[in-house]
Amino acid sequence: MADEMVERAQQFINSYNVPGIPKVEVNGRTSWTVMYGLTRALQYELGITTLSDSFGPTTLSQLQSRYGAQIDDRTRHENIYRIIQAGLYCKGYDGGGIDGTYNGRTADSVARLKADMGVGGTYPGSGLQPKVFKALLTMDPYVRVGNGTEQVRQIQQWLNGRYVQRREFFICPADGNFSRDVQKALVFALQYEIGMSDDVANGRFGPGTQDGIRAQAMLGLGSADSAKQFVHLFQAAMRFNGWDVAFDGFYSGSLLSTVVDFQRFAQLLPTTGTADFRTWASLLVSTGDPSRPGTAADCITEITPARAQSLRAAGYTTVGRYLTNANVTNPKNKKIQPGELAAIVAGGLSVFPIYQTNGGDPEYFNARQGATDALAALEAARGHGFRAGTTIYFSVDYDAVDEEITSRVIPHFRGLVGRMAAYGSEYRVGVYAPRNICSRLAKAGLTVSSFVSDMSTGYSGNLGFPLPKDWAFDQIATITVGSGTGFIEIDKDVASGRDTGQTQFTPRGPDTALDVPFDMSRRGALTTDLVRYIVDNGYDDLHRLRSAEECATKVLDMDALITGLARSFRMRKSLMQAVIFWEYQADYSDELADGLVDNYYSWKEAMAAWEENPIGPPPPQPPTFRDDSSTGVAQIFGRTGIRARNHCIRADVISGPIQDTEDWRARRAVWDQLRNDDDYNVSTVPLIHIWSAAINGITADRLSYTDADIVTVLAQYNGADEYGRRARDLYRIFETYNAALRG
Template identity: 50%
Template sequence: MADDMVRRAQRFINTVYNGVPGIPHVDEDGVTGWSTMYALTRCLQHELGLTSLSDSFGPTTLSTLQSKWPTISRSSVPPANIIRILQSGLYCKGYDGGEIDGIYNDRVAAAVTKLKTDMGVSDAFPGDATTPKVFKGVLNMDAYVVISGGSGTVRTIQRWMNARYINRRNYFVIPCDGHFSRDVQKALMFVIQYELGMSDDVANGVFGPATKDGLKQNTLSTGSTGVWVNLFSAAMIFNRRDGVTFTDSFGSALASAASAFQQFVKLPVTGKGDFQTWASLLVSTGDSTRKGTAFDCVTEVNTPRALALKDAGYQIVGRYLCNVAGTTLNKMIQPFELTTILGHGLRVFPIYQTYGGAVSYFNFKQGAADGFDAIVWARHHGFKPGTRIYFAVDYDAIDADVTSNIIPHFRGIKQSIDEYGGGYTMGIYGPRNVCSRVGGQGLTSASFVSDMSTGFSGNLGYPMPEDWAFDQIATITVGSGDRRIEIDNDIASGRDQGQNSVVPPGISEELDVPFDSQYLGTLLSDIRHYFSTIGIEESGIGQPYSTEESFRILMAYDRLITNLARALRMRKSLIQVPLLWEIRHYSDLDIASDELVRQHYNNGIGGKIDGSTGLGQIFAATAIAARNHSVDLGILNVPKLNPAKEADLWPIWQKLNTEPDFNIGVVPHVHIWGANDVGAPRPSLDYSDANTLRVLVRYQGSGPDAEADGQKRLGLYRVFESFNKPLREK
């Protein structure tokens, strides 16, 4: 919601600092945001005489402010614009800045007093003056009161930390908003080091050897008291452990909570605040020297390596379903590798990752395509129904990325897996926050956590996902000589035991592949030539799409058509033919028919209850019957509907009419249903011309006209196959 005083602060920036190099114009929208806070920081730097302006209120800004005005109050006399910057920041924080007039009046003094109380630093910085660290805390987006979803207990700890440590050189005011976060986690590491006796020159916030050694000397147990118990209970609360209170006394309740946490992260259950427990509370890897029972790798697990891994105590292997197109790394499961792995008593879980290394990769359509591709590869390697496939998010995704791209991406994966996966389930590989949020949406059932990336924004300040199955903590080498293999050492929770058997490899199948764009012109030319031989011109009266336009529309969906064909083990040509035919023959009569259906359902009178529609010109009743048939066969997992019930017809008709992906997805099911209807076998990779003709005829209907039309479509099928067959055989 816009605030007039925030708008006045923004106007102050634009008016007073207009034309100052390094100070940008800000939108005068009355909404506090980072752009306004960054601009105010630059304004302050300018007033301090700094020539290199930046968004960061860093050490130079802080030290310069400290040297010139160690306190700003009614009795000090800094330039009026510095007071105005402070007043503007207070308004942006939701405090009364006493107008933006450059006067440190009673209202400003009261606001600063209230702010310091909210921060927890009123004892450290008594009175109503603004100190440099408080000023730094004003010019950011941190909140100092509990905000939505925050915890009062967490805020108590945040204020306690600020009060106790604010006078340490590298400790700055942390948020007091009731939320555990990256900044709070980093501050906690400094606090641990301060309590270990490290000086300001030594403490660096890094979980290094000295910090680890110090924690090993501070094991807590029932009866322990003091600040170390405060810190341990705080870390437990930050990690969202139920039933923990912020305390300086290690009692039976805290010991019980420690045991529960140790069980959760698979540590020895001691009920103590020992080193490994501290480590798991403070950094995402925990004690990175822990011995795991699972691992993942990009290297083939052959017999010597399998023996070395088995001897080292490993039980579960994570391997990749496929390689990344355009790269030379051969990380995928190799022929007969699974036989070797399983034959040595190891179990296996599959990982699907093509790219996934930037937010731009993730979206609903890419997710749906990845789901199809993973199904095809999982079946290729022989993974049985019930196998969980882990889909990778392999970059430092911020929370906004999860909302905008990653959750929609996983919705796409889930749609493909649910509808075509035949019993496969979904897991996720990624940072803690990504795993927790995607799992929280019900899109995945287990998390493979990339905890080695301790600095990831999605790991630092986030607890372990409740549904974690594997915790990736370190890259190590196992074995030597021909038994040597580099792996990622993973802790296993027991949620996913991996698979102990696969379907034995059969005859290699030549699945269709995406079309090679260099042949688009030649394919279009051959289609035009064939159409001319059967009397179809480039364009027709009352037909909005020419042959070329129809072809372009069809090929825009090549990835989807290819994925459908691969997942259903049929020829993509069989899907392409009716689509191209119907798009090219789409006419004014079809437009009128669509309008009649809408009229029936929207007006409640007249019109008609159903009609062929969309790219594939499919009746809703036909789509429902076809999809029901595929559900009965176990190849599609969707609710069955009633093709005679208008309440079912209308939603399906609308999807057929308005959602091209849905319409195209129905086409192969119409073929499967149609084959059954005419007594032909289900469409397959080695379908005969005779059966192909019967299915193409049935798609059109029945009778002499459909027979004649089917013969023409068979010729078009052969044109497509003359290109698709060589591509899949490469």
């Protein structure tokens, strides 16, 4: 929503006709672009000639040099005042107008801003100190936002108030959310308590910080803060990582018990409940202590019998290996090799599969690619013989920021998960990624476990994010194991026990009998043949919603899905293409039928609401309605969809819950999907064919149907022999092209 005073702030920025202060859009919405404009305006007023978006050391020193300890009503600089007032409005405070004065409203808001930051005690009064000015011109919030908690916000304010006067410590957000800047502020605080000078402290968890923790911050039951604030900082680290502990500077029995829970969760063994170095490290940096032992590993190198023996001797029990090679020019040969799985198992190890073709490129991630990956991973996993229930870890091997997770990664995994379900996949979807990606995908219900790329300690997706609750493997260090023929470089992983890998495999060789993607250079020829059939047989009547050309286009536009379904269910594409092509033509009366079903379900919902709260007369039943209709691309009834899926679930073709066709809520949910989700509708077609074959006692391999079998299965789709023969004719047209591509 546009804010009038933010608009005025933007207009103020645009009043500068100065090189280096670009114009901003006047839209009434706060953004980094606006804050950068105000920063550049401040630099200009300070006499800095090279303007930039960064409120860096030069800006800070010039501000201190020009105006001293604070800006207040004695400063007497109208444009500096306007910058402050504009910044306050952009932060959600009353700036007192943008009139170039440090009036009472402006002063009150500055005081409130400092209180919200937690620096009001350190910087009393209503003056604006240089570090507060720097914080004002950021997008950092100082009130609780989103999922932020007061428990975390209390610590953010405490950090700001206690350490803001140290040279390199800058005011961190006080919004109740753990973040990269908050994590860095916590490490700065720890360094100060260790005794580092301003010239040494840097906010990084380096050797000096680690040595200081070992020497001074080993805590246990009864430890308490005095001059040093190590217990407070340890409690802060626990809270930031999502553990509910007191923030009182005392190591109580309750704190010890919660630390035991954390150590057990993070596999910090033995679980002592003390704040030892490994516990501190796991709270402060994504790798934790990289020297701690791991029982899992992942690698790009083939595991020979000698290497398997080396890994087992070094204490490893599970290894991650790649299903395929990367889809790039001259890829490394990192995929599972022939005979390798048997060598791994013979060496006393289990295996978990990783899928990565090009997971390091942001442009790679989209719904279409996710759908493509589903089939490639499914076929590779089946080819290697991974058993049902195996989790495949799909790689997101780059530092996706939050917006990219929303716009790229989540749609990619939605496409992936949707296609895996459509193909009746027996595998579960996991992710290899930084912490934030893992957690967001799990929250969205798109993954079942996480393989966390914690070695990338500088990734924004690891800084300021706790270890995901569903973590299975935690990648912490690259090391070498063994010697001679047993030498191998691995990434050492800590295992949570959620995924113990696989030790039994049933490999499937390549199946050249399966269909392949359509050759789109033959698109015109196929369309011509289909149109000729429709016209020659008198099926181009005026009752059809769509032309034969439109229907051919629909079938070919969905070729990737149809090909995947055919390969997954070992079925001829032509069986699906024939009915989809015919049914997509649809009769004009089908739209009317769908409307009547809509009326029925609207009435059922109204009745259900009335039954819960029976005030007044019940809603009248519509005079004309239907409780089901054939709908969507392939014109499928809700009841038919449910029955076909129920059969395939019972036959272990797909997984899912059995549903009651007469439960109107269940039927409506399926009918709505059939009507509105083309992929779901088309994915139901092979399930109907499988069910139809069972009804008619057809037990032959689906790739080996006789002509009579084909007619019977297709006739069952509509319940008429004539339909079966007509659909068989269409089947033959499609099969002419499909068979030629199979070779």
